[in-house]
Amino acid sequence: MGEVIVVTSGKGGVGKTTTTANIGTGLALKGKSVVLVDADIGLRNLDVVMGLENRIVYDLVDVVEGVCRLRQALIKDKRYPNLYLLPAAQTKDKNAVNPEQMQKLTADLSEEFEYVILDCPAGIEQGFKNAIAGANRAIVVTTPEVSAVRDADRIIGLLEASGLRNPMLIINRIKMDMVKRGDMMNIDDMIDILAIDLLGVVPDDDFIVVSTNKGEPAVSVEQSLAGQAYKNIVRRIMGEDVPFMNLESDDGFFTKMARLFGLNKKK
Amino acid sequence: MAENAVIFKGTKEGLYIILKEDMDLDTIKSNLDKKIKPSKRFFEGAKIMNFKGKNLTQEEFDELKEVIEQEYGMTVAGSYGDKYYDIKSEGLESKKTEILEKLPFEDVHKGEALIIRATIRSGQLIQYKGDVVVVGDVNPGAHIRAAGSVIIMGALRGIVQAGVSGDYGTFIVAFKMQPTQLRIGDIITRSPDGKGSKFNNPEIALVKQGMIVVEPYLRNR
Numbered sequence: 001m002g003e004v005i006v007v008t009s010g011k012g013g014v015g016k017t018t019t020t021a022n023i024g025t026g027l028a029l030k031g032k033s034v035v036l037v038d039a040d041i042g043l044r045n046l047d048v049v050m051g052l053e054n055r056i057v058y059d060l061v062d063v064v065e066g067v068c069r070l071r072q073a074l075i076k077d078k079r080y081p082n083l084y085l086l087p088a089a090q091t092k093d094k095n096a097v098n099p100e101q102m103q104k105l106t107a108d109l110s111e112e113f114e115y116v117i118l119d120c121p122a123g124i125e126q127g128f129k130n131a132i133a134g135a136n137r138a139i140v141v142t143t144p145e146v147s148a149v150r151d152a153d154r155i156i157g158l159l160e161a162s163g164l165r166n167p168m169l170i171i172n173r174i175k176m177d178m179v180k181r182g183d184m185m186n187i188d189d190m191i192d193i194l195a196i197d198l199l200g201v202v203p204d205d206d207f208i209v210v211s212t213n214k215g216e217p218a219v220s221v222e223q224s225l226a227g228q229a230y231k232n233i234v235r236r237i238m239g240e241d242v243p244f245m246n247l248e249s250d251d252g253f254f255t256k257m258a259r260l261f262g263l264n265k266k267k
Numbered sequence: 268m269a270e271n272a273v274i275f276k277g278t279k280e281g282l283y284i285i286l287k288e289d290m291d292l293d294t295i296k297s298n299l300d301k302k303i304k305p306s307k308r309f310f311e312g313a314k315i316m317n318f319k320g321k322n323l324t325q326e327e328f329d330e331l332k333e334v335i336e337q338e339y340g341m342t343v344a345g346s347y348g349d350k351y352y353d354i355k356s357e358g359l360e361s362k363k364t365e366i367l368e369k370l371p372f373e374d375v376h377k378g379e380a381l382i383i384r385a386t387i388r389s390g391q392l393i394q395y396k397g398d399v400v401v402v403g404d405v406n407p408g409a410h411i412r413a414a415g416s417v418i419i420m421g422a423l424r425g426i427v428q429a430g431v432s433g434d435y436g437t438f439i440v441a442f443k444m445q446p447t448q449l450r451i452g453d454i455i456t457r458s459p460d461g462k463g464s465k466f467n468n469p470e471i472a473l474v475k476q477g478m479i480v481v482e483p484y485l486r487n488r
Binding site: 042043044048051053054055056057078090091 | 389390391392407408410447448455457458460
């Protein structure tokens with residue numbers, strides 16, 4: 001039985017889809033068998049971010065409704081043979097499936113794959129309930145903004161209420177120079193409010209825009225800072241102990257970066 | 268019952284108000300009000316040629332004329348007793364329906380077509396039992412399914428499925444062919460990965476030897 005991980009946030013635009021794509025690709029790079037499930041029915045994006053849009057014939061709703069077999073709807077990634085995508089339907093809405101159907105679907109998928117990663121829609125309605133129904137782990141993505149943190153807090157409460165204990169936090173799009181100047185919420189404050197384990201911090205990186213538009217997740221590109229951060233997150237998901245960055249230090253930019261990515265471990 | 272006591276009829280000469288014969292003046296007036304009120308601005312300034320149908324007395328004519336001119340801001344051009352001929356004996360209804368069919372070809376496809384003048388956007392699904400013509404673009408994420416052929420008079424960027432019930436003789440035409448996916452019958456083809464060359468001339472997609480082939484359909488372009 002593989003792990004079923006839902007990537008959620010409450011607020012829109014914080015990077016759920018980007019995170020899903022990068023974690024999935026990162027795990028596949030590590031040789032794991034992974035399936036990404038787009039639970040955002042009606043506003044699907046994961047296929048575009050993965051660059052697989054033009055391969056979609058059947059989708060999640062077709063599987064649930066029995067129009068096709070699960071195997072037929074799975075799209076094999078064009079780069080990694082052990083990475084698959086189950087796309088959402090675009091012409092339907094969230095009510096096309098229910099939590100029980102999602103539970104069965106994720107259970108079926110977790111029998112075949114080591115990791116099932118669900119890209120949850122924004123909001124706390126039907127789509128959210130569907131996405132978390134079959135999950136046994138949750139990753140909450142937030143950005144260093146009061147509104148995103150507030151929504152993340154709400155989501156953590158809902159996750160715990162539905163039995164998903166110990167969700168993990170990813171802080172996305174942080175700008176280290178702004179945090180240092182005190183213009184951006186710092187990581188400790190956010191962890192203080194949300195009181196869950198930190199899985200990783202992803203720096204704001206222009207390269208994400210490029211990679212999203214190209215349909216190639218940043219994690220596979222060496223020179224991307226965000227990509228490196230996602231690599232570390234992937235290692236932590238797999239159970240490795242990878243050190244975090246130290247924001248308070250007065251070291252130069254490169255030293256800080258090096259430490260952030262665990263290249264310069266302090267003895 | 269008294270629904271259609273008043274009918275507006277446009278003719279070559281201008282606008283006529285046709286009054287049903289067996290209606291009394293009050294019903295006519297309230298009907299007029301019901302018809303004009305909701306679109307008062309549309310009628311304002313309109314010139315009414317005359318009344319037809321019910322034979323009005325001089326008093327009734329004057330009363331109606333006053334109501335129309337004072338309350339609705341229209342003018343009545345004709346006067347009482349003007350000769351008018353019965354609307355049924357002329358005008359559109361009596362015009363012979365011209366047989367519009369003369370074709371120099373024989374194997375012409377005649378069928379039902381759905382014509383849409385709009386941009387078809389992501390998440391919109393158009394399904395039709397015949398041919399589909401879109402006067403506009405089809406965006407990525409939009410889906411068109413037709414039993415017949417599909418013609419896009421704009422850019423095709425989404426998914427189009429022609430001949431859904433298995434007709435391989437159908438085709439897909441677009442002024443700008445940049446689809447996510449094309450399907451004819453059960454044959455599927457997708458755009459090549461990466462940025463394909465943007466060919467800006469009209470193209471047709473049809474089935475040749477079991478494959479979907481996309482090619483320009485106008486010569487010398």
